Amino acid sequence: AKDYELRQYETAKWVSTVIRGETQKEAMRQGFWKLFHYIQGKNDKEMKIDMTVPVTCLIKSGCTDFKISFFVPFEHQDSPAQPTDSDVFIEERKAAAIFVRSFGGFASPEKYAEEAEVLARILRNSGQPFHEDFFYTAGYDSPFKLFNRHNEVWYFKK
Numbered sequence: 001a002k003d004y005e006l007r008q009y010e011t012a013k014w015v016s017t018v019i020r021g022e023t024q025k026e027a028m029r030q031g032f033w034k035l036f037h038y039i040q041g042k043n044d045k046e047m048k049i050d051m052t053v054p055v056t057c058l059i060k061s062g063c064t065d066f067k068i069s070f071f072v073p074f075e076h077q078d079s080p081a082q083p084t085d086s087d088v089f090i091e092e093r094k095a096a097a098i099f100v101r102s103f104g105g106f107a108s109p110e111k112y113a114e115e116a117e118v119l120a121r122i123l124r125n126s127g128q129p130f131h132e133d134f135f136y137t138a139g140y141d142s143p144f145k146l147f148n149r150h151n152e153v154w155y156f157k158k
Contacts, residue, residue: 003122004101011095013077016069017088024066024109028057031068038088043081049073054138061133097157099123099130107151112137116153129158
C-alpha cells in the first residue's frame with residue numbers, strides 16, 4: 001500500500017530493558033544508555049558488540065512502562081552475551097507479520113503517536129486486523145544525523 005508496508009520478520013533475539021514511570025522521552029534516554037553499556041562490554045563475556053538498528057520502544061495503551069530494545073547482531077543470535085545489569089535482558093521475539101509506516105525527520109514521542117494513529121486509521125479503514133493495544137516505535141539514526149532520517153511505527157498483524 002502507498003501509506004504503509006507489510007513485512008514478515010523472522011524469530012530473533014533482542015536485548016531489552018523496561019523503564020517504568022517516566023515520560024517516553026526520558027524512558028528512551030535511560031533505556032538507550034542501559035543498552036549502550038551492555039554493548040560496550042557490560043555483559044558476561046565483557047565483549048563489545050556492534051550497535052545495530054533499529055532501536056525500538058514498545059508503547060502500550062494506558063501504560064507508563066516502556067520497553068526499549070536493540071537488535072542482537074546476526075553473528076550473536078545463537079548465543080548472545082548475557083547482560084550483567086539485572087535491568088537488562090535478552091528476549092526472543094517470535095516471527096511476525098508487521099504493518100510498518102515510515103517517516104522522516106527528528107521523531108518526538110508526539111510525532112510517533114501521530115504516525116501510529118495515522119497507520120491505525122488506515123489499517124481500520126482497509127479492514128486489516130491488527131493488535132491495537134500496543135505499537136512499536138523504531139528509530140534508525142544516531143542523534144547526530146541531521147538529514148534523511150528514517151523512523152517507523154509498527155503494528156502487529158492479527
